[in-house]
Amino acid sequence: MVMDKLSNSLQDALKKLVGAGRIDERTVNDVVKDIQRALLQSDVNVKMVMQLSKSIKERALDEDVPQGMNPREHVIRIVYEELMKIVGEGTDIPLKPQKIMMIGLQGSGKTTTTAKLARYFQRKGLKPAVVCADTFRPGAYQQLKTLCESLNVAFYGEEGNPDAVGIVERGLAEIDKYDVKIIDTAGRHSLESDLIDEMERIHAISSPDYKLLVLDAGIGQQASEQAKAFNDSVGISGVVISKLDGTAKGGGAMSAVAATDSSIAFIGVGETPQDLEKFEADRFISRLLGMGDLRSLMEKAEESLSEDELDVESMMKGKFTLKDMYKQLEAMNKMGPMKQIMQMLPLGGMGMKVSDEDYEVTGQKMAQYKTLMDSMTEEEMTNPRIIGSSRIKRISIGAGSNPETVRELLKYHKQMQNAMKGMRGGKFNMKKMMKKMGM
Ligand SMILES: Nc1nc2c(ncn2[C@@H]2O[C@H](COP(=O)(O)OP(=O)(O)OP(=O)(O)O)[C@@H](O)[C@H]2O)c(=O)[nH]1
Ligand SMILES: [Mg+2]
Structure with a gap:
């Protein structure tokens, strides 16, 4: 699964509790130190890791082991709850007609995720359509058009026209009868003022129900800064963490959601349109902990x-x-x-x-x-x-x-x-x- 390395380290840490009759301070310290190391290695925000370590230690030692639970299960439960605090509940993007605007830096995975989402809604029985508002990168139009064709998803774009805002306006009118309208926007190297400006204008003209920020899992700790900047500009209503399949640093992006007003909605686990998973924190963490x-x-x-x-x-x-x-x-x-x-x-x-x-x-x-x-x-x-x-x-x-x-x-x-x-x-x-x- 994704984040194999983190998962293995966490599971190894928890193994130290196997057969423990009671929980003593030394064991807990030991386990917490391992968990700490594992999370830091996957680039989870340092402050959060410290906070989590402190909570786990305190709770593991102070709280009574609930009836019917062994000490190991008790600690697993605490670790689980503390990890939940870091990644948040997960944002549920409902299965209903809506407009979604994709946001993110260059190469973060917006276009790929646009196709993945279109497929996702399509498979849930909704009719998706996509507007290509990326007039910045040559080839963006063709990339998205090809993806949509392969999925049999309706596509609107105007090749060669640099007016992204106009395209969105006409595009949305054109695809009015579709259920889920997804707008793919252009990325830039960094949050330059022209990206922000264009994003805000597209935002204003389309009034999307959801603004999904696509974060590349590989960027590690930088994710927080990015997430915050995008959130301050148009407001983020959900985060997609892409490329979780290809990095051990995913913890950075996962903990970055705390800088937005939202949480993770989906994760990208591969390059093809089917490699998208709806993010459900409880499942994700269960898997991480090997449950x-x-x-x-x-x-x-x-x-x-x-x-x-x-x-x-x-x-x-x-x-x-x-x-x-x-x-x-x-x-x-x-x-x-x-x-x-x-x-x-x-x-x-x-x-x-x-x-x-x-x-x-x-x-x-x-x-x-x-x-x-x-x-x-x-x-x-x-x-x-x-x-x-x-x-x-x-x-x-x-x-x-x-x-x-x-x-x-x-x-x-x-x-x-x-x-x-x-x-x-x-x-x-x-x-x-x-x-x-x-x-
Ligand atoms: N392994 C893996 N690769 C991904 C994933 N998502 C996207 N990619 C790859 O990342 C690269 C960039 O993806 P795009 O979707 O084009 O990124 P973008 O944000 O639209 O880029 P710009 O339009 O240039 O801003 C492509 O090579 C994708 O195949 C993922 O979940 N896993
Ligand atoms: Mg793109």
Whole structure:
């Protein structure tokens, strides 16, 4: 998942509490020091880290461990709550007709996010349309137009016309009948006066319902200053943190939202239009702390797989046949990489470490596996246990492959099946934990 490094460090820190019968000052200091280091390394605002450390220490030692909770859970809960204070609740951009204006410095990810948002609303059944108000950068018009065409999203722009404000005015009139109107604006290297001026004029003429500031996760601590400047100019109603997939410094942008009147609405986790996640602080932090997130998975699975009849429920009950895996592989493109999906499961919380190799199936491998499964019989697909060496040979010949790859496929299936099973059993009861934490 995004912010892997931070997540791993936090989880390692919390591991120090495993089996702790009671919470003593030394352990807490130790854990807090590790958390501190982890957050600072990911560039979370220093003042906030200090404040958080202080609160965690005080609360962990002063507050009684609630009934039914072990000391570790008690501290996790406190860490969770204190992290929530830093990132905020998350801004909910409602699913209804509205105007959204994109704001941000050059290269922050506005145009990409515009396309992602259009796709997001489209998939929720709303009709999006996009206006290109970037008359500053050559190529901006073509970039957005191409993106919109690939998504089948309505687009308005006037190539070559430098009058951004006029374009927005005419564009909005043109796309009046659409539900969600998204205005992509030009970025500049820094907050120069001409950017502010243009932004304010576009703002005035379009009166957007939401002004989304796109912050590049890679900019670290500078994010605060930027967020504040934009907020002082047009006011920010939500923040999108882009490129969280490519940096360990995301903590800077995440804590920068405190400088605005809003909080994070979405995060960008890749370059393609589907790489957008609605930000929900509780889920995000659960994942960061390795408590997994079944809800997220369920939703994502529902959204992407309804057409594929992948039975997530039965998968989780451990009934995970090769047929399910076949459908899963087919659907994987839509759901994102397996690693990302597995990270949403509470395996971490159950002490199972999900290593990259376990779940990374390359596109090529996926294609190979599918070909192999195509040469299996119905019986083999539903009951893979019957596949012995003679069947392995037959299957590999039928698919023009080799027995090793068939064995590899079966091993992969086994791992997946175990992972699915593990999710409902195990010592760690996710539901109970969530409930205890008031989620
Ligand atoms: N990995 C990754 N790359 C991203 C993400 N969002 C945007 N990018 C990349 O960042 C670069 C800049 O993105 P744009 O959307 O063009 O940025 P912009 O803010 O519109 O830039 P200007 O219009 O020049 O101000 C592109 O190469 C995008 O592919 C993301 O979430 N993850
Ligand atoms: Mg752009």
